[in-house]
Amino acid sequence: MGTTALAKEIKRLRQEKGWTIKEFIERIMKFCKPDETISPTYITKIEVYGEIPSPKMICKIADVFKHNHKELLDLAKNAYSCEVDR
Numbered sequence: 001m002g003t004t005a006l007a008k009e010i011k012r013l014r015q016e017k018g019w020t021i022k023e024f025i026e027r028i029m030k031f032c033k034p035d036e037t038i039s040p041t042y043i044t045k046i047e048v049y050g051e052i053p054s055p056k057m058i059c060k061i062a063d064v065f066k067h068n069h070k071e072l073l074d075l076a077k078n079a080y081s082c083e084v085d086r
Helices: 004-019 021-029 041-047 055-065 069-085
Strands: none
Touching: 004 041, 004 055, 004 069, 021 041, 021 055, 055 069
């Protein structure tokens, strides 16, 4: 799949805060149901390999950063469109 603009933006936002992946997960979990889990591998798949999270997860990530939901959702939409075009 390769790194996408969404992946780069999420990684940039996390690094800008100085958070490790573990610290990032701890913050995301505050927006999740108690039975939900997020692994470091999943975050790596998003940041490094360009896996596109669900819209719900993108909104949780945006909430963690106090970032615009629409901007991250649009980046995901663009990444998905590029995958479909291949």
